[in-house]
Amino acid sequence: MIMKNKSTKYNGWSMAQLCAALLLACSLYSCKESDGFNDVVSQDMAKPGVLTGVKVENLAGAAVISYTLPNSENLLYVQAEYRINARTVRQSKSSYYSDTLRVEGFEKSGDYEVTLYAVSRANVKSDPVKVNVRPSTPxxxxxxxxxxxxxxxxxxxxxxxxxxxxxxxxxxxxxxxxxxxxxxxxxxxxxxxxxxxxxxxxxxxxxxxxxxxxxxxxxxxxxxxxxxxxxxEILVPKNRFSEYRLPSDSPLGATGLGWNTTRLWDNNIADPGWHTDAGNGMPLQICTFDMGILTKLSRYKLWERGEAYGNDYSYNHGNPKAWTLWGSSSTAPTDAVLPVNSPKGTVVGDWINIGNFTCPPPPSGNAPGQTTPADLAAVKAGFEFNIALDVPKVRYIRLAVNSTWGNADFAHVMELSFWGNTN
CATH class of the missing domain: 2.60.40.10 (Immunoglobulins)
Structure with a gap:
C-alpha cells in the first residue's frame, strides 16, 4: 500500500502552505471582482432612485421604453408591470446594463398604462413611474x-x-x-x-x-x-401505373439488382427502388410514368432511401433534396428538354410544372451522416406535399431531381403515392 506523506513538499512549499496561498488568492480575486460589479445578494435596503427621461416608441402590439437609470449603486434591473388584456398582467425586465425595455403582447391597438420600477439587488423597488403606451394593431x-x-x-x-x-x-x-x-x-x-x-x-x-x-x-x-x-379525394390506384420512358429520361442504374422505374409504385419503401446510373451527369435526374387515368391531383407522398444492408442513406447519397414534378394531360405526350429551374405553371411542350418541392430537413438538424432515430423515423414515414388547387388535371408525371443530399450525380427514390379526384 502506498501512503501519501502529509508533509510532502512542492518546490519548497508544504501542502498546508499551498492551500493557504490558494485561499488567499481566491479571496483577493473575489475582492477585485466586487470592485467592478455589484454583489448578486445585497443587504443594502436603500430604495433606488426613480427612472427619469422616459420615452416611448410604439410598435405593432408592443412598445419600446427608454429611460435614464437612477444613480443607485445597488441597482439590479428595471421592471415593467402592465395589463395586456382583461385576463393577463405581464412583467418585463431589463438589466441595469441597458437603458431600454420592451413591453409586448397587447391585445389590440389603444392606450395602456405601464408602471416602471428600478429594483435593487436586495429586491427593493423604487417609487413607481407610470407611462402610457399606444401600440398599433398586433x-x-x-x-x-x-x-x-x-x-x-x-x-x-x-x-x-x-x-x-x-x-x-x-x-x-x-x-x-x-x-x-x-x-x-x-x-x-x-x-x-x-x-x-x-x-x-x-x-x-x-x-x-x-x-x-x-x-x-x-x-x-x-x-x-x-x-x-x-x-x-382517393389514393390514385397504382395498378394502372406504367413506365412511359422518354429519350431525355436518365439512364437507369443497378437494373441487374432490380432497380427500375416500376419500383416507384410497388408499395414497398425498402430497396430496391428507382435509381439512375452514376456518372450520367446532372443537373437533372428524370423519370417519366403514366398513372393510367386523368386525375386532378391534391397531394403526393415521396419515400427516400433509408437504412439498407447495414448502411444508412438517410438525408444523404442520391436521396432527392430538391425536385420538380411535371405533368401532362396529352394522349401521348412527347419528349421535352426540361429547365432546371422554373416557376410553377411553366409550360414546356406537352408538360406543365406542377410544383417545385424541397425535402424537409432532418428533425435533428444534423448534417448528413449524423442521423438520429427521429431522422430515420421521418424518412421511413415519407414526406407529404400538397399540390396547388389551380394545377390542371394530368395523367403523365415526370419527376425531375435537380439536387441530392449527397451532391451525387445520380438519384434514387423508393416509392411515390398520389391522391386526388379521378372522376
Missing part, C-alpha cells in the same frame, strides 16, 4: 382579415398574409362527431409571410369550419365561419 389581428377558407380535397384550404412575419397560430375548428361542438381539428403555427395549408380527412358532406388567429400571449381574434363541402 400581428395576429393583421393576419385575421386576410384569411381565405376554401374547399380542398378531403377538407379545407386556409390561406392568409402575415406581412410582419411574426409568430402566429392559425386554429381550425369544426363540428365534433360526438358532441356536435366546434372543436379544434388543426393548430398551425408559423412565422411565414404567406400562410397556406390544408386540413384533410373529411368526407364530402357539407360541414361548418371556423378559423381564428392567436399569438404567443394567448390573444385570440374573432372566428371566421364558413360551410364547406370538401372535394372528393
Amino acid at each position: 400581428s395576429y389581428l393583421m393576419v385575421y382579415p386576410t384569411i381565405q377558407l376554401n374547399a380542398d380535397f378531403g377538407g379545407v384550404n386556409v390561406s392568409a398574409s402575415n406581412p410582419s412575419k411574426k409568430a402566429v397560430g392559425i386554429i381550425v375548428i369544426s363540428n365534433d362527431k360526438t358532441t356536435g361542438k366546434m372543436l379544434p381539428v388543426e393548430q398551425f403555427y408559423t412565422e411565414a409571410e404567406n400562410i397556406n395549408f390544408s386540413v384533410r380527412g373529411f368526407d364530402t358532406l357539407k360541414r361548418d369550419f371556423g378559423v381564428y388567429v392567436t399569438d404567443r400571449w394567448g390573444n385570440i381574434s374573432d372566428t371566421l365561419y364558413k360551410s364547406i363541402s370538401p372535394i372528393f
Whole structure:
C-alpha cells in the first residue's frame, strides 16, 4: 500500500502552505471582482432612485421604453408591470446594463398604462413611474382579415398574409362527431409571410369550419365561419401505373439488382427502388410514368432511401433534396428538354410544372451522416406535399431531381403515392 506523506513538499512549499496561498488568492480575486460589479445578494435596503427621461416608441402590439437609470449603486434591473388584456398582467425586465425595455403582447391597438420600477439587488423597488403606451394593431389581428377558407380535397384550404412575419397560430375548428361542438381539428403555427395549408380527412358532406388567429400571449381574434363541402379525394390506384420512358429520361442504374422505374409504385419503401446510373451527369435526374387515368391531383407522398444492408442513406447519397414534378394531360405526350429551374405553371411542350418541392430537413438538424432515430423515423414515414388547387388535371408525371443530399450525380427514390379526384 502506498501512503501519501502529509508533509510532502512542492518546490519548497508544504501542502498546508499551498492551500493557504490558494485561499488567499481566491479571496483577493473575489475582492477585485466586487470592485467592478455589484454583489448578486445585497443587504443594502436603500430604495433606488426613480427612472427619469422616459420615452416611448410604439410598435405593432408592443412598445419600446427608454429611460435614464437612477444613480443607485445597488441597482439590479428595471421592471415593467402592465395589463395586456382583461385576463393577463405581464412583467418585463431589463438589466441595469441597458437603458431600454420592451413591453409586448397587447391585445389590440389603444392606450395602456405601464408602471416602471428600478429594483435593487436586495429586491427593493423604487417609487413607481407610470407611462402610457399606444401600440398599433398586433400581428395576429393583421393576419385575421386576410384569411381565405376554401374547399380542398378531403377538407379545407386556409390561406392568409402575415406581412410582419411574426409568430402566429392559425386554429381550425369544426363540428365534433360526438358532441356536435366546434372543436379544434388543426393548430398551425408559423412565422411565414404567406400562410397556406390544408386540413384533410373529411368526407364530402357539407360541414361548418371556423378559423381564428392567436399569438404567443394567448390573444385570440374573432372566428371566421364558413360551410364547406370538401372535394372528393382517393389514393390514385397504382395498378394502372406504367413506365412511359422518354429519350431525355436518365439512364437507369443497378437494373441487374432490380432497380427500375416500376419500383416507384410497388408499395414497398425498402430497396430496391428507382435509381439512375452514376456518372450520367446532372443537373437533372428524370423519370417519366403514366398513372393510367386523368386525375386532378391534391397531394403526393415521396419515400427516400433509408437504412439498407447495414448502411444508412438517410438525408444523404442520391436521396432527392430538391425536385420538380411535371405533368401532362396529352394522349401521348412527347419528349421535352426540361429547365432546371422554373416557376410553377411553366409550360414546356406537352408538360406543365406542377410544383417545385424541397425535402424537409432532418428533425435533428444534423448534417448528413449524423442521423438520429427521429431522422430515420421521418424518412421511413415519407414526406407529404400538397399540390396547388389551380394545377390542371394530368395523367403523365415526370419527376425531375435537380439536387441530392449527397451532391451525387445520380438519384434514387423508393416509392411515390398520389391522391386526388379521378372522376
